[in-house]
Amino acid sequence: MSLAHDARVAVHPAAGAQRPARARPELNNPAAWVVAAILLIMPLIANGFFLIEIFATTMILGIMALSLMFLAGYGGMVSLMQLTIAGFSAYMVAVFGVSGNANISLGWPWWLAVPMALALATAFGTLGGALAVRTEGIYTIMITLAIGAAFYYFTNQNWAIFNGHTGINTVATPHFWGVNWRADIPFYYVVLAVAALCYFAVEYLSRAPFGLALQGVRDNPRRMAALGFNVNAHRVAAYAFASFIAALAGVLQVWNYRQISPGSVSVGACIDVLIIAVVGGITRPIGPFIGALIFVLLRTFALDFLVRLGLDGNRFRLLIGLGFLAIVFWSSDGVIGLWQRWRQRQRRDDSRSRGGHRHG
């Protein structure tokens, strides 16, 4: 399929650039250390609003988009149901744990409810993936979109488990060791830890035998099958892993907002995750987080910004849509791709000007 072809074209330069520093490229990069240090001391710099509304939200959305990036970038499967899996896991936390809707919630403690939610959401995502791998390329987009939309309408209609369109409110958040883990600073560190874990897990897996086989499956499924790899099993396993990551994000999300309703799993939100991943760039695990930061900043400040320009502040989605179109038109690899191209051109200009000097 030409999807695999697209991905191959996009990925090769990145893989080539990584090769010299193959073992843990981020350890050799001073910028990565600076970003890590800033993220760690963020609570000293930023107040509660920035900490939760901007950075924690960015990281939660980034984790969801990371699961999509893993599937799309390494597996060549663009799945629009990652948000649905996260939403399912969030609903399961609310259903098994403690919430304001006592007739629905089972009232389990969080350390039972969360593993249950993670397991169920992973199973849900794996089943959906098993369905989606029966098709290829753009068909995958359609089927996963249909799954996401079906889940949205189902949560709207079902009152027994999902409490219809009002959703489940005042979901309890964990308190233990004398710490309220939903207070701004502890919650920020929880999210940061999970995000870092997911990031390094994806990074590690992309170099592990499984990840390499998956990239082989993306580039040429027939050759991999001829080599004795079970192509569909690799794809389903990739879905399982991505579902687990998305499920983690879902747990964090329901703790963040303390409620979950069909609005959070709507089709528009599913597409937002794709936008985040594509805008950030789907060839590297850092891309989704950059995309999420841009998205959250736009969502939070576009209103003020547009009003200041004398425009209607409600046109935030128009701005997002146009930005997305521009990225898709001009860069197949999102913001990362733009940055890399800019760097390469700089380097070329540098060497050319140096060469010119020598001649002179």
Added chain:
Amino acid sequence: MSRFVERHPAWALITIIAIAVLLWLVFAVWPPGLEEAIGRKRVFLNAVFNGVTLGGLYFLVASGFTLIFGLMRNVNLAHGSLYLFGGYVGYAISSATGSWLLSFIVAFILTALVGVLLQVIVFRRMEGQDLRQTMVTIGLSIVFADLMLWACGGDFYQIQTPSWLIGPVDLPLITAVKSSGEPVYLRYPMVRLVIFAASVVIGVAMWLALNRTRIGMIIRAGVDDRDILAATGVRIQLVFVLVFAFGAGLAGIAGVVGGTFQSLSPGEDIRFLLASLVVVIVGGMGSIPGAALGALIIGLAEQLGSVYIPTYAIVVTFLIMVLVLAIRPQGLLARR
């Protein structure tokens, strides 16, 4: 047809029995035991008719979608936006001039023009890059949705049904027999029947155009192998533009239809995009008869589901999709 019966006798038998049972349920006077078990016959007949007419609407939306996909391999996820755009145009025209038929014509022309613009400005530049085209249509659908929200607001609109179509008609279908022995006939809204008949006419006309005319031959050849078709000297870009315009125009017409017997509001675009996705996944991508069959199945499932198992209606639709994917991943009537 006969080949299908030869190859899958069991499936053919099951299909024939299912159709026979359905026909019996529609035409026979129900015995009292059955009425007790699943409710009044009038409810059932209404659900069936609603399902079939909704299927007609789904067919109008999905046939354009599947036609565009079949020829250009372009999953146009902005198709729902074209539907909603057509609906708003139809509403504006019919409330300005009072003419229902004129609103169809204008909606068709304007959405077809949007389709031409999309094909010429956007999709021609990224031919053969399926994933990128799909992403672009996603971006476009977001932009269109917001522009329409800007222009029309979040209100519900309903297009006025013309006076000559208002009111129910008696159909020669007996729903019950009164104690005096007098039969009670089914009364059903005229406008839905007319719209259904129109969508059948459009479907048959499309089938004839595809199978009996020169342009249809070119399109079918393009579906099979567009490179070879281009190599034979056909001006394939022109064919692409025409097909895209026609598919978009169909979505516009469907918007007027949907605005007449349902309503128009933001969010309907996604609903109908989902419907056409499910319809073409069930029926088979790129196949017009497949779209018709899929639309009928999904329309019936949705309406019967919402009458008999209201909380799980959407799950029935979804289960049908899963079942089709599990048994025939390419769709019921797709050739490959």
